[in-house]
Amino acid sequence: xxxxxxxxxxxxxxxxxxxxxxxxxxxxxxxxxxxxxxxxxxxxxxxxxxxxxxxxxxxxxxxxxxxxxxxxxxxxxxxxxxxxxxxxxxxxxxxxxxxxxxxxxxxxxxxxxxxxxxxxxxxxxxxxxxxxxxxxxxxxxxxxxxxxxxxxxxxxxxxxxxxxxxxxxxxxxxxxxxxxxxxxxxxxxxxxxxxxxxxxxxxxxxxxxxxxxxxxxxxxxxxxxxxxxxxxxxxxxxxxxxxxxxxxxxxxxxxxxxxxxxxxxxxxxxxxxxxxxxxxxxxxxxxxxxxxxxxxxxxxxxxxxxxxxxxxxxxxxxxxxxxxxxxxxxxxxxxxxxxxxxxxxxxxxxxxxxxxxxxxxxxxxxxxxxxxxxxxxxxxxx
Amino acid sequence: xxxxxxxxxxxxxxxxxxxxxxxxxxxxxxxxxxxxxxxxxxxxxxxxxxxxxxxxxxxxxxxxxxxxxxxxxxxxxxxxxxxxxxxxxxxxxxxxxxxxxxxxxxxxxxxxxxxxxxxxxxxxxxxxxxxxxxxxxxxxxxxxx
Numbered sequence: 001x002x003x004x005x006x007x008x009x010x011x012x013x014x015x016x017x018x019x020x021x022x023x024x025x026x027x028x029x030x031x032x033x034x035x036x037x038x039x040x041x042x043x044x045x046x047x048x049x050x051x052x053x054x055x056x057x058x059x060x061x062x063x064x065x066x067x068x069x070x071x072x073x074x075x076x077x078x079x080x081x082x083x084x085x086x087x088x089x090x091x092x093x094x095x096x097x098x099x100x101x102x103x104x105x106x107x108x109x110x111x112x113x114x115x116x117x118x119x120x121x122x123x124x125x126x127x128x129x130x131x132x133x134x135x136x137x138x139x140x141x142x143x144x145x146x147x148x149x150x151x152x153x154x155x156x157x158x159x160x161x162x163x164x165x166x167x168x169x170x171x172x173x174x175x176x177x178x179x180x181x182x183x184x185x186x187x188x189x190x191x192x193x194x195x196x197x198x199x200x201x202x203x204x205x206x207x208x209x210x211x212x213x214x215x216x217x218x219x220x221x222x223x224x225x226x227x228x229x230x231x232x233x234x235x236x237x238x239x240x241x242x243x244x245x246x247x248x249x250x251x252x253x254x255x256x257x258x259x260x261x262x263x264x265x266x267x268x269x270x271x272x273x274x275x276x277x278x279x280x281x282x283x284x285x286x287x288x289x290x291x292x293x294x295x296x297x298x299x300x301x302x303x304x305x306x307x308x309x310x311x312x313x314x315x316x317x318x319x320x321x322x323x324x325x326x327x328x329x330x331x332x333x334x335x336x337x338x339x340x341x342x343x344x345x346x347x348x349x350x351x352x353x354x355x356x357x358x359x360x361x362x363x364x365x366x367x368x369x370x371x372x373x374x375x376x377x378x379x380x381x382x
Numbered sequence: 383x384x385x386x387x388x389x390x391x392x393x394x395x396x397x398x399x400x401x402x403x404x405x406x407x408x409x410x411x412x413x414x415x416x417x418x419x420x421x422x423x424x425x426x427x428x429x430x431x432x433x434x435x436x437x438x439x440x441x442x443x444x445x446x447x448x449x450x451x452x453x454x455x456x457x458x459x460x461x462x463x464x465x466x467x468x469x470x471x472x473x474x475x476x477x478x479x480x481x482x483x484x485x486x487x488x489x490x491x492x493x494x495x496x497x498x499x500x501x502x503x504x505x506x507x508x509x510x511x512x513x514x515x516x517x518x519x520x521x522x523x524x525x526x527x
Contacts, residue, residue, distance in 0.1 A: 070481055079446070082483060104483065109437040109444070114483060118466060127482040134477040161484065163435035170484070299470075333454070336471040381477050 009279075026072045032132040040363075040371040048346070049142050049362040051091060053373045064139060064377065068130055080104045086130060089353040092206075100131065100152060107314050114157040121218035122148045124267050125252035132379035136303050136330050137176060137264060138342040141290040142362060143307040143324065147271045149182035149283075150211055150235070153307045153319045168222050175215035178345050182209050184282065208381070210238040212352050225259040243282055243295030248273035262365035263294035263301065284319045285312025294330075301330040310349065310364075321349030322361030337380040344373045409513030409527055410459050413498070413520040415505050419444070423523045429465045431508055433475070434485045443451060447488035448497050448509035460510045463526045 009078040036053035040046055045055050052062055068086040068229015076227035086099040102116030123144060128134045129151075139145075162169050183206050216233030233251040255329065268289040273279040287310050294303030305326040311319035326344035333339055347370050348361030359366040390483060412428060420427075420439040434527075435466045438444050450457045452469065461467050467475070469489075480483030487516040491497055494515035501507040502519040 030477070030481065037491070068481075072486075084481065102483070112483075119482060125478075127484075128478055131477050131481050134474065134481075159483070163430065202393075332470055336473050381473060 028382045029069040030131045031067040035060045038375045046365045073317045078106045110162045112159045117154045120153045131282045133381045138377045141307040143309040144288045151241045154178040164271040170220045170258045172218045177212040211235040227256045229254040242278045246279045248276040261296040266291040273327030280316040284316045285314045287312045299332040303328045315352035342375045394518045409515045412524040414508045414511045443506040446507040449488040449490045
């Protein structure tokens with residue numbers, strides 16, 4: 001009996017020893033699983049926002065589904081390495097990509113330099129847009145978050161972060177280049193997809209998107225209850241076959257209030273691109289905003305979001321126009337998991353130019369009337 | 383058989399209640415490395431260390447907060463008393479930071495002894511343990527009753 005106890009102890013020691021040495025590497029992760037459904041008065045099938053939701057069925061296989069694993073290791077007090085792999089769902093099946101992979105050199109407590117591939121802090125929640133658990137919505141309002149097709153930057157990111165007298169200051173200055181894949185609606189941007197080379201319906205066209213000479217900043221100041229943010233990003237773009245060496249910029253301001261049980265998020269962004277024949281078709285100027293108001297009742301957070309995307313500084317026929325109202329409910333079912341429901345009514349705006357571009361919004365076809373998108377998500381962190 | 387079951391259930395309930403009251407009555411001691419010279423380490427300052435807002439003491443020593451496991455009642459009591467936050471609220475806080483390189487939650491160790499060992503041997507470390515586990519290897523900052 002005693003021998004048995006001893007051998008069990010020995011086994012336990014053997015099992016725990018490697019765990020101690022593994023403490024140098026920290027694993028964490030996030031997961032979102034979603035289902036979506038769209039309904040419209042159109043007679044034929046129509047999809048919303050590059051097949052994010054379909055009209056004929058509850059779709060459990062959209063690109064909202066993803067799981068990410070982050071591996072972090074501190075090599076010394078000043079040097080650390082972070083890698084995150086994300087498997088993202090969608091029409092072409094789960095694809096694993098390194099969402100970010102960077103080394104950090106921490107000069108001192110306040111200043112650090114990230115080198116490698118990192119999430120671009122283009123908008124208020126864009127650097128954690130994949131971590132559904134971190135925000136109230138089923139997804140960041142696409143009116144604003146669709147305006148920049150780039151998610152990651154390969155380059156350098158200088159980060160200053162400090163808290164003085166309960167006020168938090170954050171400044172990031174970054175630059176670099178990169179290749180990104182994005183989707184475009186070929187009905188609105190003809191030329192990206194000659195019918196013979198389209199892998200899917202011509203409305204959902206993935207294409208390579210090259211950015212270079214990119215630079216930007218993101219600055220925020222806030223207390224525990226209120227945070228204000230401003231940012232700007234400028235880049236040169238190549239998007240074969242039609243966009244070559246043109247440029248675009250993204251500017252935004254945002255506000256988060258998280259005070260007692262009240263939650264308020266709002267952002268206004270401007271996409272400003274070269275006013276050339278190709279850019280004004282593929283990536284026209286756009287202005288967009290949203291405002292979300294929520295109230296926490298213990299583990300329930302009902303919210304309402306108003307959002308809008310409209311033509312920008314240079315008004316062109318191809319600009320997207322829609323406004324929406326969404327009613328949502330976040331339910332924290334556990335310390336680290338939430339289920340969210342959202343019903344969103346979308347009103348595609350009438351183009352002042354009329355013609356074939358009217359009433360599209362972020363849909364892949366023209367709507368005869370308003371459309372609804374329903375989303376249910378399960379979000380967790382681990 | 384029925385009485386037997388009832389009796390077992392009764393005993394289990396009794397010991398569970400006993401366990402709960404003894405946990406509820408436990409004191410949580412907030413401790414630091416014996417070399418920590420920081421003056422005025424108040425509740426608010428400890429909270430800021432655990433939120434990653436105070437990254438170094440005034441003499442320049444980097445702060446190293448240490449957590450107990452998520453199942454530990456000491457952890458829930460510490461976060462409620464010092465930060466006024468639940469586990470869910472802390473998860474929400476870190477989820478916006480730890481995947482974006484904007485912060486790192488405290489390291490987690492699994493027992494009072496492990497916390498003491500780490501804190502005693504790491505300048506700048508802060509941890510919390512059951513008051514009964516206190517000894518001279520560490521310095522006490524605050525006691526939560």
